[in-house]
Amino acid sequence: MERTTRLEIFARAAGCRAFEERAYKEIVNKRFTYPLYLSCGQEFIPSTFAQFLKKDKPQIFAQHRGHSTYLAFGGSPESLIERLLFSPQGSASIHNLDIPMYGHDGLMGTQVPIAVGAAFASQRLTIAIMGDAAAEEDYVMSSIAWAGTKHLPIIFVVEDNNLSILTEKKVRRNWEMDTFARSVNVNAKSISDSPPEIEQALHSMALPMLLNIRTERLYWHAGAGQDDYPKVDRYKIEKEALGPEVQAVENYTVKHINEIWDKALEIQSKK
DSSP: OOOHHHHHHHHHHHHHHHHHHHHHHHHTTTOOOOOOOOOOHHHHHHHHHHHHHHGOOOOOEESSOOOOOOOOHTHHHHHHHHHHHHHHHHSSOOBTTTTTTOOOOTTTTHHHHHHHHHHHOOOOEEEEEEEEEEESHHHHHHHHHHHHHHHHHHEEEEOOOSTTEEEHHHOSSOOOOHHHHHTTOEEEEEESSSSHHHHHHHHOOSSSSSEOOOOOOOSSSSSSSSSOOOOOOOOOOHHHHHOOOHHHHHHHHHHHHHHHHHHHHHHHHHH
């Protein structure tokens, strides 16, 4: 991967990380009365997809851990903060047709059959994002199989952090999603959340495809806290690999995001 491309991906991820770290702080400060699902640790998946696919304006169907997907594809941080602070819809169902990203209905995995239907009806590039637990739902698996039968222009993305809240995959199943997808004639691969690996997979497989992307969530399933299990932080890995040049990018991004949060919280305090 070219260094300039990797730097652009890092800049997107830095914005996502800064947003979520500030959201973490405000959860601790009890700003919210409902659960927030933070994407810290998983930012490089949407940031890399946006780098290569944003120009195609794909239809995006995500689930509850969607802040970074929204931001990476060009969603306004101001609008997201306003939603989190003032909207009863909260964190789980981000909907913005300018991206276009479609809101989730709250039932685990239902975004996948809906995405398949949208891809079939429109024949537009579509991205369906799910966790490794949502991938186990029967209607998810049958939808993936049908997409293979109809040769739909869809990318299934499994953000595989090995956990259903706190239950590991080995307790839940003895198979992997990429193996299943290939069995129903969907091109599939299991990879890490490294940007070069994601790029290589995107450019080497035909649609429909499924990418089972091994990643980590750094914080609790919902809210602010850390579970006691080993974690690999892709953000730190990329930052170290790119060297001192990215520090200025990070500093600017953190300052900018905090200014947006501060302004919104000032407005909230006056209401």
